[in-house]
Amino acid sequence: MELFKLTNGIEVIFEKIPYVHTLSLGVYVKSGSAYENKKNNGISHLIEHMVFKGTKKRSARDIAKQTALIGDDINAYTENESTVFYGNTTTENFEAFAEMFADMIINSAFEEKSLEKEKNIVENEIDMYNDSPDDIVQEQLELSCFPDEPVGFAVCGSKENVEAFTREEVYERYLEYYIPENMVISIAGNLEIDRVKEVIENNFGVKGFSTRKSIRSAELTSLEIRNQLVNKLNTPYTKKYTGKKSKKVRYVPAFKAVHKDIEQLHINVAFPALALYDERRFAMAVLNSYLGESNNSLLFQKIREDLGLAYSVSSYSSNYMFTGLMLIDMAVNAANAENACEGLFELLNDVKEKGISESELLIHKEQLVTELIMEDESMSYKMETNGSAVFFGKYKDEGGNDDPLRYIVELDEKIRRVREVSLKEVNELLKNFIDFSKMSMCIVGNGEEIEFNKIEKEYLKWRS
Known part of the structure; x- marks a missing residue:
C-alpha cells in the first residue's frame, strides 16, 4: 500500500496485487447532492453523465470504442457525498486507459447539443426511479427524516431542476468542483509503483489540468487560480466540512x-x-x-x-x-x-x-x-x-x-x-x-x- 501526491496536490492510493494481470482505477470527486441546495439539486449527477459525452479530442462514440478496445468497463455513480468514476483494464493497457480516463474527467466538453440530449436521458432516469418503489421508499424516507439537510436530498434532483439547468451553469459548476483539491485517485493491480507515479502524474497532474479553460475562456493554468474556485462552495452542508458550522446533521423522526x-x-x-x-x-x-x-x-x-x-x-x-x-x-x-x-x-x-x-x-x-x-x-x-x-x-x-x-x-x-x-x-x-x-x-x-x-x-x- 502506498500513498503519494501529484504535483498539483491530488492524493493517490495504490495497492500492488502481484498475482493478477488486471487493474482497477477509480477517481473520487467531492461532488454530490450534499453540496447542493434546493435550486441546483441534481446538478452533480448531471455533470457525471456529461463527463462521458466527449472532450476536445474524443467524441462520446470514441470513448465507447476505446473502452471496448482497452478496458473491461468504464462507469460512474453519484451519491450524496461523492461522485466516483471507475473502470478495469489489463496491466498492459494502463497508460492508454489512464490517459482516456483523465481526458474525460479533466477536459469534458459540455457541448450544448449533448447537454440537452443528456438532460432528457436524466429525466428518463428519474422516471425509472419513480417507477421503482424500492428506490422511492428510501429516497422519501431520507427527505423526511433529514428535513432541509442536503445530505438527504435526492441524488438525481427533480425533472424541473434538470430541465432548467443551462450549459453555462453546469459547466462552471464542473470547473468549480472538478479540481485537484477535491479529488482522490485509487488504483489496485499488478503494477510497479514508479510506473504508476509517472503515468498518473503525466495525465492527472499539472500538465493534465493545464489544458482546461473556463466558459469565459479564462486560462486555468495554476493550482492557485483553480483552488480559488473552492471558495464558492457555500451550501450549508459544505460548511460542516470547513468547521464554520456544527458537524451535526439534524435528524427528525418522520x-x-x-x-x-x-x-x-x-x-x-x-x-x-x-x-x-x-x-x-x-x-x-x-x-x-x-x-x-x-x-x-x-x-x-x-x-x-x-x-x-x-x-x-x-x-x-x-x-x-x-x-x-x-x-x-x-x-x-x-x-x-x-x-x-x-x-x-x-x-x-x-x-x-x-x-x-x-x-x-x-x-x-x-x-x-x-x-x-x-x-x-x-x-x-x-x-x-x-x-x-x-x-x-x-x-x-x-x-x-x-x-x-x-x-x-x-x-x-x-x-x-x-x-x-x-x-x-x-x-x-x-x-x-x-x-x-x-x-x-x-x-x-x-x-x-x-x-x-x-x-x-x-x-x-x-x-x-
Whole structure:
C-alpha cells in the first residue's frame, strides 16, 4: 500500500496485487447532492453523465470504442457525498486507459447539443426511479427524516431542476468542483509503483489540468487560480466540512406515505445510527448480519419463514460522514400490511430486550469473515475500499487528523476486529439504536387498498 501526491496536490492510493494481470482505477470527486441546495439539486449527477459525452479530442462514440478496445468497463455513480468514476483494464493497457480516463474527467466538453440530449436521458432516469418503489421508499424516507439537510436530498434532483439547468451553469459548476483539491485517485493491480507515479502524474497532474479553460475562456493554468474556485462552495452542508458550522446533521423522526398504484406495500423503517468509519462499525456489521443480511437472519426467518408475512425483508446501514441510519426494508401484500408492521415492531422490541445469544453471535461473525475474504479477492473491491477510506478521511476529520491512511484496514485486521466483537458490544448497539422514539417510517403502496392511517397509528403507538 502506498500513498503519494501529484504535483498539483491530488492524493493517490495504490495497492500492488502481484498475482493478477488486471487493474482497477477509480477517481473520487467531492461532488454530490450534499453540496447542493434546493435550486441546483441534481446538478452533480448531471455533470457525471456529461463527463462521458466527449472532450476536445474524443467524441462520446470514441470513448465507447476505446473502452471496448482497452478496458473491461468504464462507469460512474453519484451519491450524496461523492461522485466516483471507475473502470478495469489489463496491466498492459494502463497508460492508454489512464490517459482516456483523465481526458474525460479533466477536459469534458459540455457541448450544448449533448447537454440537452443528456438532460432528457436524466429525466428518463428519474422516471425509472419513480417507477421503482424500492428506490422511492428510501429516497422519501431520507427527505423526511433529514428535513432541509442536503445530505438527504435526492441524488438525481427533480425533472424541473434538470430541465432548467443551462450549459453555462453546469459547466462552471464542473470547473468549480472538478479540481485537484477535491479529488482522490485509487488504483489496485499488478503494477510497479514508479510506473504508476509517472503515468498518473503525466495525465492527472499539472500538465493534465493545464489544458482546461473556463466558459469565459479564462486560462486555468495554476493550482492557485483553480483552488480559488473552492471558495464558492457555500451550501450549508459544505460548511460542516470547513468547521464554520456544527458537524451535526439534524435528524427528525418522520412518517411518510406515498400512493403508488402497485400490488405490494414497500416499507422502510429507520433509526439514527453510526456515521461513516465509526469505531463501532465492525460490531454494527455483525448486528446487521444477525438482523437481516441473509436468509439466516432474524428478520428473514421470523417475518418470512415463520409468519409468512413478506416475500423480502432485510436490514442494512446507510452511512454518511456525519450521520447514519440503520434501515429495515420489507415488501408485503396489502392484506398483510398491518400484521407485518405489527410483527416487525414486536420482533425488534423483543430482540432489543433479550439481546443476541452467544451462539448466534459466533455464527454471524464467521459469516461476515467469509464475506470479507471473498470480497478481498476482487480488484474493484480493493480499489473502492482504499479510495473511499482516503477520500472520506480527507473531509470527515478535516484539520483533526493528519494520517490519510487511518481508515484503511487490511484483511487480517478486519478479520481480527470482527472476531473480537463481543456480545456486550452488539447488545449495547441493539439497545442504543432500536429506539422507537426516534424511529422513522416510509411506506409506498396503493392507498386505495391499504389504509395508510392505520399503519401510521401503529407507527405512532410504538413511537410514544
